[in-house]
Amino acid sequence: MNVAIIVRRLNVKGGTQRQALNLAQELRRRGHAVTLYTFLLSPADCYPELLEGLKVVALGTYPSSGVLSDFTENRAARMLAGAIDHKTDILNPHDQVAYKVAAYFKKRVRVIPSVWMMNDVPTRLRAEERLKEAKPDTVIPWYKRLMHRLLDWYDRKVFIAGQDVILALDERDRGWAEDEFGKQAHVIRSGVSYEQFPYRRRVSARTPPRLLMAGIFFPHRRFEDGIEAVELLRGQGIPAELTIAGDTGSDREYAQKIKKLISERGLEEVVRLAGKVSDEELVRMYREHDIFLFPNHLQSWGLAVFEAMSSGVPVVVSQTAGAAEVLADRDTALIVPPKSPSAIAAAVAVLVQDPALFAHMSEGGRAFVESRMSWSRFTDDMEKFFLMASKKHE
Incomplete structure (x- = not known):
């Protein structure tokens, strides 16, 4: 099978890039012909080891944000669609914008199956909701709301209607997709490169307990x-320390808010912002920390959760993170309500004070990832959806 995997950018690191590249490598090992299509490519800034041996076609340009960004984005999508091999059997766009490329190929070149790995619902309506969740005092002018709804309608009619299969990483986003697009959507669980995150057996948290958070800086x-x-923990006599790893340049306003909070609370000596880290540094951080915190709100999945579990680090996860759907409270994770520092502090205190639970979650987390979260299983599921889409065209 000749598969075109379409990814908006391969010049950055992120969950979408890991997902698409691991899928490409797995499909290639199974004998499929795979080509990646992207607007921007920089192996050194992405995952050079995952790109090795893969055929990549890059447009070399991507429109900047601005008033006309939607129109210039559509133009770029048409150009990239024109670069796709006409003998392609399956289109597999990932995340945002890539589905537009697939739609243009089907309209202008050949009508073939398209399986959209949506990840997050890309509508402006959902973006508004997430913005209001992060910044409740946000006021969006009526004319912008109207424009957003018109653009969402256009996207549904022109680009999304032609997707044969829509895939989400969690049930919440699957439901949102069905509501927004009026089409059936399916859930597929992502994989983890657990061999890259070696397990270290842990029987208890160290003193002081070292907490870790990781992710590109965004309010959610x-x-x-x-x-x-x-x-709160330090006020209770638990001398916790926290490291936050992630690129602060993605949302400088939010990064400044975090820096200001650390200063206002007088926590400069115990909360460290590590900035953007390499894969090797991230592996070391998992090894050197005791508990991983993932309070992300309305996050579609949460790859970092499973990387931490793979490393043997017990995890505290928000109920509104997609990852929580597959985890069991007090077994593979401690699951807490969203936006609740007190619940996070209580969960950390439990892990610090209960070594038996700590050791159980450390060992069970790795076992869960190995048995449920492989890229091989993800590829098995994706091939089934490729077949489902192909049958619609018979």
């Missing part, structure tokens, strides 16, 4: 909840 990460939890 809720780093502030982890910082406030540290303050």
Whole structure:
């Protein structure tokens, strides 16, 4: 089978890039012909080891944000669609914008099956809701709301209607997709490169307990909840320390808010912002920390959760993170309400004070990832959806 995997950018690191590249490598090992299509490519800034041996076609340009960004984005999508091999059997767009490329190929070149790995619902309506969740005092002018709804309608009619199969990483986003698009959607669980995150057996948290959070800086990460939890823990006599790893340049306003909070609470000596880290540094951080915090709100999945579990680090996860759907409270994770520093602090205190539970979650987390979260299983499921889409065209 000749598969075109379409990814908006391969010049950055992220869950979408890991997912698409691991799928490409697995499909290639199974004898499929795979080509990746992207707007921007920089192996050194992405995952050079995952790109090795893969055929990549890059447009070399991507429109900048601005008033006309939707129109220039559509133009770029048409150009990339024109670069796709006409003998392609399956289109597999990943995440945002890539589904537009697939739609243009089907309209202008050949009508073939398209399986969209949606990840997050890309509508502007959902973006508004997430913005209001992060910043409740946000006021969006009526004319912008109207424009967003018109653009969402256009996207549904022109680009999304032609997707044969829509895939989400969690049940919440699956439901949202069906509501937004009026089409059936399916859930597929992502994989983890657990061999890259070696397991270290742990029987208890160290003193002081070292907490870790990781992710590109965006408001839905809720780093502030982890910082406030540290303050609460220290007030209870548990001298917790926190490291936050992630690129602060993605949302400088939010990063500044986090830095200000650390300063206001007088936590500069115990909360460290590590900035953007390499894969090797991230592996070391998992090894050197005791508990991983993931208070992310309305996050579609949460790859970092399973990387931490693979490393043997017990995890505290928000109920509104997609990862929570597959985890069991007090077994593979401690699951807490969203936006609740007190609940996070209580969960950390339990793990610190109950070595038996700590050791059980450390060992069970790795076993869960090995048995349920492989890229091989993800590829098995994706091939089934390829077959489902192909049957619609028979």
